Amino acid sequence: MADPATSTLSLRKTALNETHRRMGARMVDFAGWEMPIEYSGIVTEHMAVRTRAGLFDVSHMGEIEIEGSGALPLLQKVTCNDVFKLQVNQAQYSGLMNERGGMVDDLLVHKFAENQYFLCVNAARREVDFAWICRHNDTGARVRNTSDDYTQLALQGPRSVAILQPLTSVNLPELNYYWFIRGTVCGVECLVARTGYTGEDGFEVYLPVSESEKIWESLLEKGKPEGLLPCGLGARNTLRLEAGMLLYGHDMDEETTPLEANLRFLCKLEKGPFLGREVLLRQAQEGIKRRLVGFEMKDRAIARDGAPVWSQEQLIGKVTSGSHAPFLKRNIGFGYLPTEFSKVGQQIFIEIRGTRAAAQIVSTPFYRRTRT
Amino acid sequence: MYPAHLRYTEQHEWVQLEGNLATVGITDHAQKELGDIVYVELPKTGSHVEAGKACGTVESVKAVSEIYSPVTGEVKEVNSSLAENPEWINQEPHGKAWMIKVSLATPSLPDSLLTAEQYEEYVQQEKGG
Numbered sequence: 001m002a003d004p005a006t007s008t009l010s011l012r013k014t015a016l017n018e019t020h021r022r023m024g025a026r027m028v029d030f031a032g033w034e035m036p037i038e039y040s041g042i043v044t045e046h047m048a049v050r051t052r053a054g055l056f057d058v059s060h061m062g063e064i065e066i067e068g069s070g071a072l073p074l075l076q077k078v079t080c081n082d083v084f085k086l087q088v089n090q091a092q093y094s095g096l097m098n099e100r101g102g103m104v105d106d107l108l109v110h111k112f113a114e115n116q117y118f119l120c121v122n123a124a125r126r127e128v129d130f131a132w133i134c135r136h137n138d139t140g141a142r143v144r145n146t147s148d149d150y151t152q153l154a155l156q157g158p159r160s161v162a163i164l165q166p167l168t169s170v171n172l173p174e175l176n177y178y179w180f181i182r183g184t185v186c187g188v189e190c191l192v193a194r195t196g197y198t199g200e201d202g203f204e205v206y207l208p209v210s211e212s213e214k215i216w217e218s219l220l221e222k223g224k225p226e227g228l229l230p231c232g233l234g235a236r237n238t239l240r241l242e243a244g245m246l247l248y249g250h251d252m253d254e255e256t257t258p259l260e261a262n263l264r265f266l267c268k269l270e271k272g273p274f275l276g277r278e279v280l281l282r283q284a285q286e287g288i289k290r291r292l293v294g295f296e297m298k299d300r301a302i303a304r305d306g307a308p309v310w311s312q313e314q315l316i317g318k319v320t321s322g323s324h325a326p327f328l329k330r331n332i333g334f335g336y337l338p339t340e341f342s343k344v345g346q347q348i349f350i351e352i353r354g355t356r357a358a359a360q361i362v363s364t365p366f367y368r369r370t371r372t
Numbered sequence: 373m374y375p376a377h378l379r380y381t382e383q384h385e386w387v388q389l390e391g392n393l394a395t396v397g398i399t400d401h402a403q404k405e406l407g408d409i410v411y412v413e414l415p416k417t418g419s420h421v422e423a424g425k426a427c428g429t430v431e432s433v434k435a436v437s438e439i440y441s442p443v444t445g446e447v448k449e450v451n452s453s454l455a456e457n458p459e460w461i462n463q464e465p466h467g468k469a470w471m472i473k474v475s476l477a478t479p480s481l482p483d484s485l486l487t488a489e490q491y492e493e494y495v496q497q498e499k500g501g
Contacts, residue, residue, distance in 0.1 A: 038407060042407055042434060043408040043433060234407075238433060300411065301411065302410070323433060324410040324411065324431075331411075
């Protein structure tokens, strides 16, 4: 047994940092932020979200706001999805692209109004994304990094509606998946979006930093009878992986294209010019050479990020995300493999501490909720 | 809170000597640090383990950690139930979640091992530091 060295010097903190510590969360460094990794345990929290509900502080995520008549053309140029199709109060999952067809980030684009958009981006990428968008801003759009203005809470799980409804002015049954609306939560003006990163029904609430503790505590109190638990980033990661959702920096980066990352549905190649479109068009026509696949361990072992993947005596790739999946009770993961090895059912071997453990490519998502 | 009849390592293993047979496991502090344990890899019966050297691994959902043998000798018995029930390590780390039994050349433990009191103090220091 050896303890991981942890230093919390000069880490960024969310407005709820003291609250997490007081409530006994285990804190870790995540992308330069001191964040709760777990409260009651990853498995307990994971199961709470699958069966009841969990509340996450995800204020490390960044927000970028783009306004003006140049906003739409700018977004059309830097993202691969079709922002033109987005309606007011609708959210869209997309990729921020580079000229090589690689992904600068994955993000959510929310349309506030005509000529007004709100992006939610990854914590580790907020400065990079902001600089990238500004660099490509030749349309005169007003681009602001408003990350420090918001606390973001994710309320996720089948009991989310029952917990949030008594506290909000929003009529939640009318709010569809990937739509959002402004309304009050605990009397505070918020943005309530029916989005998430767990594979369950739920909401992401953007609120003023000053109201963080009040809303966090009210939700936990109101949710207690429903089985709501405060959750950390550990469960967030196992939930997203089990639900087949990708993690930027692991499952895709500046060198992987959305087509390779199995995000074909994000690429609206017919929408007109955008960064990296030529590369994507060529890949769509000629086919891709590698693909992100999901695998399940057959031998008893857990593949971790970076583990080499073998077929016979050939090194064919590496694991990009790997973990035990608490709800499925299986060991699963993602990795990039040459297209010829990427078919469902393909047997592969993953090198774990010098031993090759058998695994098989399976279809994703690994877990899909039953919709009611 | 750490049983007085056990001895401990700074890598958070415990060992109990009966005759020349040493039973080895990981401590309550270790299981708490790791969180939910979902996988354990132990040496095979008949294999040789050496004091201070890695002899297995224990994995929680979030982390992998090596198990360092507190003693040198031959593995006589392995707790094979842990493969199916790794959560026992969280539940009873000093009891039914013992990991291996090692036969020693001489019926004595290395002097470097900590007593329960010393280990408790060590854990407190580590937390504080």
